[in-house]
Amino acid sequence: MEDIKTVEIKEDILSRNNAGAQELRESLIRRKIFYLNVMSSPGSGKTTLITELVNRLKSTYRIGVIEADLDGAVDARTIARETGVKTVQINTAGACHITYQMSAESLEALGADGLDVIILENIGNLVCPAEFDTGSAKNLVLLSVPEGDDKPLKYPLMFEVASAVAITKTDVSGIFDFSAERAVKNIKKRNPSAPVFVTCAKTGEGLDALEAYIKSEIEKIKL
Amino acid sequence: MEDIKTVEIKEDILSRNNAGAQELRESLIRRKIFYLNVMSSPGSGKTTLITELVNRLKSTYRIGVIEADLDGAVDARTIARETGVKTVQINTAGACHITYQMSAESLEALGADGLDVIILENIGNLVCPAEFDTGSAKNLVLLSVPEGDDKPLKYPLMFEVASAVAITKTDVSGIFDFSAERAVKNIKKRNPSAPVFVTCAKTGEGLDALEAYIKSEIEKIKL
Numbered sequence: 001m002e003d004i005k006t007v008e009i010k011e012d013i014l015s016r017n018n019a020g021a022q023e024l025r026e027s028l029i030r031r032k033i034f035y036l037n038v039m040s041s042p043g044s045g046k047t048t049l050i051t052e053l054v055n056r057l058k059s060t061y062r063i064g065v066i067e068a069d070l071d072g073a074v075d076a077r078t079i080a081r082e083t084g085v086k087t088v089q090i091n092t093a094g095a096c097h098i099t100y101q102m103s104a105e106s107l108e109a110l111g112a113d114g115l116d117v118i119i120l121e122n123i124g125n126l127v128c129p130a131e132f133d134t135g136s137a138k139n140l141v142l143l144s145v146p147e148g149d150d151k152p153l154k155y156p157l158m159f160e161v162a163s164a165v166a167i168t169k170t171d172v173s174g175i176f177d178f179s180a181e182r183a184v185k186n187i188k189k190r191n192p193s194a195p196v197f198v199t200c201a202k203t204g205e206g207l208d209a210l211e212a213y214i215k216s217e218i219e220k221i222k223l
Numbered sequence: 224m225e226d227i228k229t230v231e232i233k234e235d236i237l238s239r240n241n242a243g244a245q246e247l248r249e250s251l252i253r254r255k256i257f258y259l260n261v262m263s264s265p266g267s268g269k270t271t272l273i274t275e276l277v278n279r280l281k282s283t284y285r286i287g288v289i290e291a292d293l294d295g296a297v298d299a300r301t302i303a304r305e306t307g308v309k310t311v312q313i314n315t316a317g318a319c320h321i322t323y324q325m326s327a328e329s330l331e332a333l334g335a336d337g338l339d340v341i342i343l344e345n346i347g348n349l350v351c352p353a354e355f356d357t358g359s360a361k362n363l364v365l366l367s368v369p370e371g372d373d374k375p376l377k378y379p380l381m382f383e384v385a386s387a388v389a390i391t392k393t394d395v396s397g398i399f400d401f402s403a404e405r406a407v408k409n410i411k412k413r414n415p416s417a418p419v420f421v422t423c424a425k426t427g428e429g430l431d432a433l434e435a436y437i438k439s440e441i442e443k444i445k446l
Contacts, residue, residue, distance in 0.1 A: 070379065072377055096319065125351075127346065128351065144369065147264075155347075169369070175398070
């Protein structure tokens with residue numbers, strides 16, 4: 001009985017979150033603001049990849065970054081220092097995910113209306129953030145080589161909600177037992193349509209292709 | 224209002240879970256069964272480290288392993304193949320953590336009464352499993368070198384609930400910007416008393432010390 005009650009509460013929370021997120025997404029798209037939600041495990045290279053992408057896109061677009069963490073402001077300081085773009089840090093005080101309300105409040109704090117592109121670095125967590133729609137136009141999910149190519153089998157929802165997947169840290173492929181081919185096969189099992197980019201922020205591998213994909217998604221909204 | 228209601232429900236769930244877990248822990252200790260809960264991010268090397276520890280301990284103790292995942296049975300098959308000990312896989316069907324009930328049911332399925340030591344590999348997640356007491360005697364938390372030495376600052380509760388921390392994959396320290404000294408300093412900020420073991424399952428670094436720690440904790444219960 002207890003379990004059933006818990007599930008009902010959760011479904012209620014999720015369905016309200018989905019409705020709010022859908023409204024937020026439509027409002028952002030109407031205002032021609034591209035909102036990208038970046039998700040992965042802790043330490044998969046979200047901050048580093050976002051830094052690279054912002055530095056490639058900032059001459060063309062006005063960009064802002066939202067950094068979400070349970071505690072601290074380590075990543076917001078890094079992004080601000082390395083890119084110079086407007087950045088806000090939100091702390092969830094222990095919560096494992098970002099709701100659409102937190103997302104909306106952060107966009108407000110950042111001043112979304114003056115921007116073309118907003119990137120959200122979600123909580124490092126392969127489970128809960130996948131359940132909570134943030135109102136983003138697209139979800140970019142990262143899978144780093146040291147984590148292993150089996151993760152899409154073990155964390156299915158995260159790969160199901162991905163609009164695109166970036167395999168990261170490929171410079172260490174030789175050291176870890178990671179096959180990009182197996183990873184892509186496992187991702188395709190969960191999500192046959194999401195494009196997969198094989199990348200390395202250190203060597204630059206795959207970043208041109210990922211940048212081109214993101215630009216094409218931004219332009220779809222700007223049209 | 225909505226947020227306040229959610230928190231109350233959560234606190235209620237957590238306090239019921241804590242009470243159940245405490246009973247389970249006392250019951251296991253009375254029966255002289257040592258229950259170890261291993262937690263970390265996805266891909267931090269839990270399965271590999273557990274395999275090493277089981278192979279070192281299995282000549283002295285009767286061991287069983289519980290593998291928890293959202294979906295699939297990849298890790299249970301690996302553990303069974305690499306160690307030969309009794310293993311059960313539980314799937315949470317998407318849930319981000321193990322409750323004490325799931326823990327108790329898995330111990331039952333494994334046949335806890337015929338065993339001296341039971342190791343639970345929790346869901347790969349640095350957030351939610353820290354909130355849900357499993358009834359374990361000790362919590363071993365892993366932090367892998369590729370994740371970065373700043374993680375204890377960003378995921379405080381996980382390091383606060385740790386009985387001990389193992390830094391893993393130190394063979395790749397030279398490649399990643401990871402300082403064991405900084406990591407230990409950050410862990411100590413969250414948890415001044417937990418011993419920290421600097422380990423590598425591949426090279427064997429630190430495994431003797433970690434094995435000795437676990438043996439001493441097992442013997443405390445066996446006395």
